[in-house]
Structure formats: structure tokens, C-alpha cells
Amino acid sequence: MVMAKKPAFDLIYDPEVRGHLAVIEPKYYSLIRTVVEEQLRFEPEVETRNRKPLQQPAALGATWELRFGPDNCFRVLYAVDSENRVVELLGIGVKEGNRLRIGGDEVDL
DSSP states (O other): OOOOOOOOOOEETTTTTHHHHSSOOGGHHHHHHHHHHHSSSOOSSSSOOSSEESOOGGGGOOEEEEEGGGOOOEEEEEEEEETTEEEEEEEEEEEEEEEETTTTEEEEO
């Protein structure tokens, strides 16, 4: 007996994300795209070492955070609509020390 796979989640990028990426070095774009596809396409609501639910809805209305990259410096803030199988990517930023910058602005988590 073969079990059918669940359909993949659709990844929807908020229009603001393009501006967020503009302040990140282009050499990281393929890394960001690859990690987002691998981590959020099938199980975006499964907590892992680098994928965590946020305690309260955070900046941009995000309910989850994905950490990755050199020294875990990148953050993707997202929300999941399980019923419609959609992941909405709301922000991509860089964590420097205890500061998260998204699109050049400092954001509180």
C-alpha cells in the first residue's frame, strides 16, 4: 500500500518582500530561495530547530519565523493558511546581534 503525499503549500510573497531583498547582498538570493522552498513547501507548521512559532503575532502579522544562513543571520517571517494550503511570506530580513532589520528598518519580534 502506498500512501499519497499531501499536496504542497503554495508560497505567496508579499509585494513588500522585493524591497526587503534589495538590502540583502544578491549573492544570497539563491540560498534564500532554496531554503524557503525546502523548508516551507511541505511542512511549514512543523516546529524544528530553525523554524519556530512566534509567541505573539509579530511584525507584519507573521506567526512563524525561519532562521538560516551564515551564523543563522537570515530571518523569514511568514503566516500559514492550512485550510487553503498557502504560506504567505511577509518579510525577509537580516539579524545582527539582537537587532532584526527588514528592508532597512529595525523590527521587534
